[in-house]
Amino acid sequence: MKIALVHRRFTTNGGTERYLVGLARFLVTEGHAVSVLCNDVREDLRAEPGVEFVHLPMWRPAKALSLAWSVRRALGKRSFDAVMGLGRHGGHHLYRAGGGSHLDYLRRSHALRRWLSPSDWIDLALDRSAVRSARICIANSNLGAEGLRDDYGARRVEVVYNGVDLARFRPDEQVRAAVRSELGAAGNVAVFVGNGFARKGLDVAIAALPADWALWVVGGDAPVAAPPRVRFLGSQPQPERFLQAADVLLLPTRYDPFANVCLEAMACGIPALTTSSNGAAEVLPEPWMICDSAGAYAAALTRLTPELGARCRAVAECFPPERSYRRALALLLEASS
Known part of the structure; x- marks a missing residue:
């Protein structure tokens, strides 16, 4: 044909x-x-x-x-x-x-x-x-x-x-250790991945970040004003390395029919927290992972468990x-x- x-x-x-x-x-x-x-x-x-x-x-x-x-x-x-x-x-x-x-x-x-x-x-x-x-x-x-x-x-x-490419996006403890060592990460780390920071809701991600968390921002936009624990890493050819090394994805997008980075994060074994204006919210394993305010993100970060990461990987394997x-x-x- x-x-x-x-x-x-x-x-x-x-x-x-x-x-x-x-x-x-x-x-x-x-x-x-x-x-x-x-x-x-x-x-x-x-x-x-x-x-x-x-x-x-x-x-x-x-x-x-x-x-x-x-x-x-x-x-x-x-x-x-x-x-x-x-x-x-x-x-x-x-x-x-x-x-x-x-x-x-x-x-x-x-x-x-x-x-x-x-x-x-x-x-x-x-x-x-x-x-x-x-x-x-x-x-x-x-x-x-x-x-x-x-x-x-x-x-x-x-x-x-x-x-989602399940071979490329997968949990990898060696990569996790290497990236965290390179970036000097010792505690909890959230990652934000995407271009178009305004539409993707970076301002909400920064506002929601607890004092004991760091945030890695992967995307090609110019850095915005943010506290030192927010690191701008620019556009990256291998975003999976940062998903594998982080503890959670934050994507407070204002509109996305289906942000594939959420599925990629779950394939890497980390939870994805996003908004109801993201079609990817339809495949999240827990309803509280859908967050439509900075307060909801902050509350969701207190509920993360290693078992949830394994469940997220299992969901990704269905796609x-x-x-x-x-x-x-x-x-x-x-x-x-």
């Missing part, structure tokens, strides 16, 4: 991008002819076995609009049995809305903004078009599915939870990536028939 996968980038920097690379490899092993339509391919992935790359031109300043135009032009010139989109482009049989509803994102993350920017209006129009033109949409949580139905009237939405890929393939075949 000739399958087209459409997204802006083919790389492993980002949750949707890692999903795309993994899905492409899975489809190749299943015997399908895979074409990836994208604007940018990471250099070391250009020779990906079994994958054909089709370049999508994109121009400033209207990058989103020009990419959508390039997608429709490429699909009009080539013939595919099935097309799956992973971005707001339109023209797909199956659309995986990994970012949920953009309207819901704006509503939850920018509630105090009076005016939307021109780029916001463009993203909303493209988002609505991608959802309404697809025969089937995939959401990675019930939270994301609700936004697609309520905001855009999606005709059919299927929830397919993300998977191998292949399970998500196989379900996506089944829906793609259905949508294209």
